Every structure is written in structure tokens, then in C-alpha cells.
Amino acid sequence: MSPTDPEIISDEDDLFEHYRIVADKGQGAIRLDKYLNLHVANASRTKIQNGIEAEAVKVNGNITKASYKVKPFDVITLSLPEPPRDTEILPENIALDIIYEDDVLLLVNKPAGMVVHPAFGNWTGTLINALVYHFQSLPTGRNGEGRPGLVHRIDKDTSGLLVIAKTEFAMSFLAKQFFDHSIERTYHTLIWGEPKLERGTIIGNVGRSAKDRRVMDVFEDGSQGKHAVTHYEVIRSLRYVSLVKCNLETGRTHQIRAHMKHIGHPIFNDPTYGGDKILRGISNGSYKTMVENCFSLLPGQALHAKSLGFVHPTTREWMQFDTELPPNFQSIIEKWDSYVKYQ
Structure with a gap:
């Protein structure tokens, strides 16, 4: 790879592309935006300019204007929305909340x-x-x-x-x-069991399993995967399950699901990570019936992206949004609450 060849660095969600470009020793003075148009494939002039204005482009670690003149050995980094690779998307009249x-x-x-x-x-x-x-x-x-x-x-x-x-x-x-990682993201999830600590931090690289590419494994030694940090806090303990709040410091694929399984508390009804089986309590009688009824209320894992906070692109004000748990999720919690009270 020559110094001016862009090095594509995969990001946490595979939704953005990240480049690192080193200007060669014979580079003549040229505006930053024009330089990037020549060296970043499939990126329009508008996209490059928007990236610079959004401070997503840096030169030698510093935020820089489009008019900056690139010099030999400058290190230029970019994080831009990924160019699409899919086929044409057909519009469908689907209701949105x-x-x-x-x-x-x-x-x-x-x-x-x-x-x-x-x-x-x-x-x-x-x-x-x-x-x-x-x-x-x-x-x-x-x-x-x-x-x-x-x-x-x-x-x-x-x-x-x-x-x-x-x-x-x-x-x-x-x-x-x-x-x-300046976005605030809070999830609520129902997990099997009760963690020993009511609040804590899970740190462990998350990467695809060598056995099954659909599953993410956790690598504590950092030998594989990408750095991942999840902060959790138990909201309600229900003996067999717990309602937990998770704040993402990073946003890796299946991060919460993989991290919770890693500490021995898979998410309730998560078929990919073993949570769709009875992992606490007995596997027969009225208890089994109650758990299976709860399973039937969800299409998959009991995980809800509850709140989201970020700086608005134009007003530069912090915006914070919150949602209630879906009715079926709330119903499951009520069923567990009632079961625990009367046992």
C-alpha cells in the first residue's frame, strides 16, 4: 500500500467507513476537499464538504477547514457514512411510529x-x-x-x-x-438470573465466533474482536430474572446480548445466545407453563432501546429522547412479578 492509498478501517456498526490517508513526500499544496475527492472512492464533493463541516475529517489529529492545503506526510482521517452496496430499495407503505x-x-x-x-x-x-x-x-x-x-x-x-x-x-x-461514542444510548433488558453486583461494567472485545459467524463471542484477552464496554444496573430483581438498564460506551454488533451471556446471564428469550430455554428454576409444572407463556409474547430477545441522546446537527443543543417499554415486554415483567409474589 502506497502512502496515499486510503486504508479502510471497519467501524463498530459497519454503517460508516473510516479512512486513514498519509500524503506522500512529493505532495504539492492542494485544498483538503479537492485532495479527498481524488483519494476517496465514490465520495461526492458534497459528501466530503459535509464531512469536513461536521468535523468528521481531521489532519494530524486536528479539525481542519476545507481550504487547508495538504502538505507532504500529512495524516488525514475520515469517518463518513458508508457508501451503499445494496440494490435498489423499493418504497413500501408501512406505518412508522x-x-x-x-x-x-x-x-x-x-x-x-x-x-x-x-x-x-x-x-x-x-x-x-x-x-x-x-x-x-x-x-x-x-x-x-x-x-x-x-x-x-x-x-x-x-x-x-x-x-x-x-x-x-x-x-x-x-x-x-x-x-x-458521544451518543447516549440506554437499553432495558430482561436477563436470566440475578447478577452478584447490582451495578457494574462489562469489558471484553466482541467479535464474530469462528464456529458460527451469526454469533458474537467475547474475548477478554483482547486478542480478537473490537473493544466493547457495557455499563449495567439492576432495576428490579425477580428471583429468576432481572430487569436491567444497560448504557453502551461502545456499540458493537450484539454487544449487550454477547456481554450478558458472557457473565452468565443471557437475555430472556434470546435464541441466538441460549436465552430461549429455562435457565433458572425448574423445567416442569406451572412454572414451565408461565415461562413458555412469556416466551410466546416476544418474537425474540427481551431488549429495548429505551433512550437516545445526542447533539443536534444544526442547533448544537443536546437532545434527549425516551420511550416506554412495549406492552408485551411490560406484560412479561408483570407476569414474573405476580409469580414471584405468590410463590
């Missing part, structure tokens, strides 16, 4: 069971299909394809908040906050 909207962004409360963006096996019925129908001009990166407005994502069977960008600048500005 929009809890906030303005000129540059909107907040959606996604139901469990809805896939966020089209992919193999889920080409229709996704959040993105719905967004394309309801909003005609969401930023996509190029060619009107890909993941319109999508800055982050949550798993199919996880419910809760997602922020959607309505302009290219908002997309770059929000993407930088996710990359910098």
Missing part, C-alpha cells in the same frame, strides 16, 4: 420483529423500505441506493429508538458522534 421530526432528522420507535435495512432473506418489510416511501429525499451516499438516512441500527427483534438523518450534513454530523 415517529416520536420526533424536524427539518434535518427524525426519531423512530421501531417495533420488535422489524428488520432495519434490506439484506439477504429480508428484502422487503424493513424500516428502510418504509422510510423510502414516507420520505422522498433522504441522504443515501450515491445513486439513490443503500440505506437512506440510516446512521445506526438495532437488531430485528430489538425494539426501540433509532435516529434517522434527513440531510447529508446531518448524516455526517450524527455519524461522527456515533464514531466518537
Whole structure:
């Protein structure tokens, strides 16, 4: 790789692309925006300029203007929304639970069971299909394809908040906050068992399992995967299960699900990480019936993206949003509460 070849660094969500470019020793003076247009594939001039304005581009670790003249051996880093790689997305008239909207962004409360963006096996019925129908001009990166407005994502069977960008600048500005881990993300989850500590921090690299690429493993020694930190606090202990609040310091794929399994407390009804089996209590009688009734109320893991906080792209004010647990999630907690009280 020559000094000016961009080194693509995969990010935590695979929704952004991160570059590190070193200008060669014979580089003549050229504006930063023009230099990047020459060295970053498939990035329009507008996308580059928005990235610079959103402070997602740095030279030698410093925020820099578009007019900066690139010099030999300058180290330029970028974190930009990933260029789309998917096929054309068809609009579908799917209802959206929009809890906030303005000129540059909107907040959606996604139901469990809805896939966020089209992919193999889920080409229709996704959040993105719905967004394309309801909003005609969401930023996509190029060619009107890909993941319109999508800055982050949550798993199919996880419910809760997602922020959607309505302009290219908002997309770059929000993407930088996710990359910098300055976004506040709180999840509520029901886990099997009661942790020994009512609050704590789980630190362990998260990466794909060598045995099953659909599953994420935790690597405490840091030999594989990506750095991941989850802060948790028990909200309610229900003897066999616990309602837990999780704050993400990082946002790796399946982070909470993998971390909770790692400490011996898989998420309730999580089929990927073993939580869809009775892991506490007996496996027969009325208890078994009650647990199976709870399982039947959820399409998958009991995990809800409850709150989201970030700096607004244009007002620069901190915005904080919160949602209630879905009715079926609340019903499960009530069932456990009643069972524990009368046993």
C-alpha cells in the first residue's frame, strides 16, 4: 500500500467507513476537499464538504477547514457514512411510529420483529423500505441506493429508538458522534438470573465466533474482536430474572446480548445466545407453563432501546429522547412479578 492509498478501517456498526490517508513526500499544496475527492472512492464533493463541516475529517489529529492545503506526510482521517452496496430499495407503505421530526432528522420507535435495512432473506418489510416511501429525499451516499438516512441500527427483534438523518450534513454530523461514542444510548433488558453486583461494567472485545459467524463471542484477552464496554444496573430483581438498564460506551454488533451471556446471564428469550430455554428454576409444572407463556409474547430477545441522546446537527443543543417499554415486554415483567409474589 502506497502512502496515499486510503486504508479502510471497519467501524463498530459497519454503517460508516473510516479512512486513514498519509500524503506522500512529493505532495504539492492542494485544498483538503479537492485532495479527498481524488483519494476517496465514490465520495461526492458534497459528501466530503459535509464531512469536513461536521468535523468528521481531521489532519494530524486536528479539525481542519476545507481550504487547508495538504502538505507532504500529512495524516488525514475520515469517518463518513458508508457508501451503499445494496440494490435498489423499493418504497413500501408501512406505518412508522415517529416520536420526533424536524427539518434535518427524525426519531423512530421501531417495533420488535422489524428488520432495519434490506439484506439477504429480508428484502422487503424493513424500516428502510418504509422510510423510502414516507420520505422522498433522504441522504443515501450515491445513486439513490443503500440505506437512506440510516446512521445506526438495532437488531430485528430489538425494539426501540433509532435516529434517522434527513440531510447529508446531518448524516455526517450524527455519524461522527456515533464514531466518537458521544451518543447516549440506554437499553432495558430482561436477563436470566440475578447478577452478584447490582451495578457494574462489562469489558471484553466482541467479535464474530469462528464456529458460527451469526454469533458474537467475547474475548477478554483482547486478542480478537473490537473493544466493547457495557455499563449495567439492576432495576428490579425477580428471583429468576432481572430487569436491567444497560448504557453502551461502545456499540458493537450484539454487544449487550454477547456481554450478558458472557457473565452468565443471557437475555430472556434470546435464541441466538441460549436465552430461549429455562435457565433458572425448574423445567416442569406451572412454572414451565408461565415461562413458555412469556416466551410466546416476544418474537425474540427481551431488549429495548429505551433512550437516545445526542447533539443536534444544526442547533448544537443536546437532545434527549425516551420511550416506554412495549406492552408485551411490560406484560412479561408483570407476569414474573405476580409469580414471584405468590410463590
